[in-house]
Amino acid sequence: xxxxxxxxxxxxxxxxxxxxxxxxxxxxxxxxxxxxxxxxxxxxxxxxxxxxxxxxxxxxxxxxxxxxxxxxxxxxxxxxxxxxxxxxxxxxxxxxxxxxxxxxxxxxxxxxxxxxxxxxxxxxxxxxxxxxxxxxxxxxxxxxxxxxxxxxxxxxxxxxxxxxxxxxxxxxxxxxxxxxxxxxxxxxxxxxxxxxxxxxxxxxxxxxxxxxxxxxxxxxxxxxxxxxxxxxxxxxxxxxxxxxxxxxxxxxxxxxxxxxxxxxxxxxxxxxxxxxxxxxxxxxxxxxxxxxxxxxxxxxxxxxxxxxxxxxxxxxxxxxxxxxxxxxxxxxxxxxxxxxxxxxxxxxxxxxxxxxxxxxxxxxxxxxxxxxxxxxxxxx
Numbered sequence: 153x154x155x156x157x158x159x160x161x162x163x164x165x166x167x168x169x170x171x172x173x174x175x176x177x178x179x180x181x182x183x184x185x186x187x188x189x190x191x192x193x194x195x196x197x198x199x200x201x202x203x204x205x206x207x208x209x210x211x212x213x214x215x216x217x218x219x220x221x222x223x224x225x226x227x228x229x230x231x232x233x234x235x236x237x238x239x240x241x242x243x244x245x246x247x248x249x250x251x252x253x254x255x256x257x258x259x260x261x262x263x264x265x266x267x268x269x270x271x272x273x274x275x276x277x278x279x280x281x282x283x284x285x286x287x288x289x290x291x292x293x294x295x296x297x298x299x300x301x302x303x304x305x306x307x308x309x310x311x312x313x314x315x316x317x318x319x320x321x322x323x324x325x326x327x328x329x330x331x332x333x334x335x336x337x338x339x340x341x342x343x344x345x346x347x348x349x350x351x352x353x354x355x356x357x358x359x360x361x362x363x364x365x366x367x368x369x370x371x372x373x374x375x376x377x378x379x380x381x382x383x384x385x386x387x388x389x390x391x392x393x394x395x396x397x398x399x400x401x402x403x404x405x406x407x408x409x410x411x412x413x414x415x416x417x418x419x420x421x422x423x424x425x426x427x428x429x430x431x432x433x434x435x436x437x438x439x440x441x442x443x444x445x446x447x448x449x450x451x452x453x454x455x456x457x458x459x460x461x462x463x464x465x466x467x468x469x470x471x472x473x474x475x476x477x478x479x480x481x482x483x484x485x486x487x488x489x490x491x492x493x494x495x496x497x498x499x500x501x502x503x504x505x506x507x508x509x510x511x512x513x514x515x516x517x518x519x520x521x522x523x524x525x526x527x528x529x530x531x532x
Contacts, residue, residue: 155267157520158247158513160184160260162240165249169222171289174201177222177256178285181205181263185281188267195301200293201285207270208278210307215278216530217309218262218523219295219488220316221287224251225505232507246510253511254504258315259283261516265523275531280309287484295484299491311458312494313526314485315519317501318477323515324470328496329459330379330452330478331486332411335418337425338443339364343436345402357404358392360436365390365406367428373412373421379452380413380478413478418446448486452478453493462497465525469518497522 169175178201182192190205208215227237227250235241237250247257266279282302286294302308319325341361346354365387373383386409394401410421422444429440453459455476467473474497488494499519503509 155184155264157257157260157264158516160264161247161252161257161511161516162242164222164256164260165240165247165252166238167222168238169224169251169285170226171223171286172200173223174285178203178283181222181259181283184263184267188271190281195298197293197297200289200297202294202298203281203283204298204301204307205281205283206278206307207266208275210278212278213276214310214531215280215308216527217280217282217312217492218266219282219312219314219484219494220255220259220262221284221294221484222251222256222259223285223288224254224256225288228507234508242513245513247513247516248508248510250509252509253317253499253501254509255316255498257511257516258317258498258519261520262313262315262523264520265527269524269527273528275527277531279527280307284484291484295487299487302491309492311530312488312492313462313523314483314488314494314496315498315523316483316485316496317498317504318496319474319498319500321500321502322472323500323512323518324466324472324474326477327459327462327466327474328478328480328485329455329476330414331448331450331480331482332380332383332413332478333416333418333450334447334482335410335412335421336445336447337408337410337422338445339406339408339429340441340443341404342439342441343400343402343404346400348398348400351400354400355437356400357438358401360432360438360440361390361404361406363435364429364432364440365408367432368408368425373410374415377413377415379476380415380450383410383412383416385410412450414450414452416450418444418449422446448482451486451489453489453495458493459495461529462495462526465522465529466497468525469522
């Protein structure tokens with residue numbers, strides 16, 4: 153009897169697993185996978201729940217892995233929802249609730265595919281699942297903790313598929329073979345407070361900050377690369393905290409977010425940001441401190457056997473050959489790429505993180521069939 157990915161999605165949505173709460177989601181998956189013969193281990197760290205599951209022998213000659221998460225973002229104002237956010241209601245051919253799209257349906261689809269595959273056609277190799285409860289949060293004790301535990305225990309994936317939503321409008325449109333890097337830079341300009349009527353007795357931090365932000369925003373980082381669009385820099389906030397109109401503030405702050413392609417690294421961009429700040433500061437006689445936090449480096453899994461296997465399976469089930477994309481934000485693929493070659497394919501992400509998040513029932517079933525076909529092709 154095959155595993156129903158729709159019923160499993162529904163059960164997962166009913167688990168209130170808002171980061172960092174486990175909400176029963178991983179406990180549910182552990183029961184399902186243990187019952188199917190998977191060896192399961194909870195790899196919890198610092199209050200974050202994680203689950204590792206393996207069917208087959210540790211150290212097998214080849215192992216295919218899936219990665220995903222069961223944690224979800226907050227629902228916001230529940231009164232704005234037309235359904236119970238954790239009800240898992242099925243209506244109008246859709247399954248509704250927080251996490252229905254991002255990404256409990258994806259997890260349910262690959263769990264169902266893996267369970268059915270190993271029970272019906274036991275492969276020569278291993279099937280591994282690494283599922284975290286910390287993708288929507290800080291992401292410091294989720295997939296990172298799983299990978300560190302795997303390295304210590306001698307567990308390894310040969311190839312990995314992350315089941316995040318990848319399709320803009322229709323299932324099968326796109327898969328991801330890489331992601332842009334992401335970083336935030338925080339600038340603090342220290343001047344000298346003074347009366348606005350006597351600016352010569354103060355050192356205004358705002359002109360220096362305005363000059364620096366203009367230089368950064370006006371600079372073209374690159375024109376794009378073979379598989380990536382041009383890198384982008386966005387000024388996301390400028391703050392002084394000054395309510396008075398007759399006071400020159402002592403300090404001003406700004407933050408920029410950079411999404412960068414494989415023409416750069418976090419280190420090279422950090423050097424550039426610091427150099428720009430150091431060049432501007434002397435002109436105004438102020439100090440500029442720069443604090444950089446890198447969320448992830450850009451990466452690319454070159455088109456080849458893995459992406460071809462996934463694209464062929466997608467086309468066989470949907471009739472669409474997915475575009476090889478590197479667009480979007482970050483995902484836990486940024487951690488998996490240090491472990492093994494990784495690609496991403498999942499559902500339509502149109503309603504993720506929104507009020508009344510939902511997913512097409514038919515798409516959940518089709519996605520599980522795609523994952524099953526990928527496993528069959530991989531171990532053929």
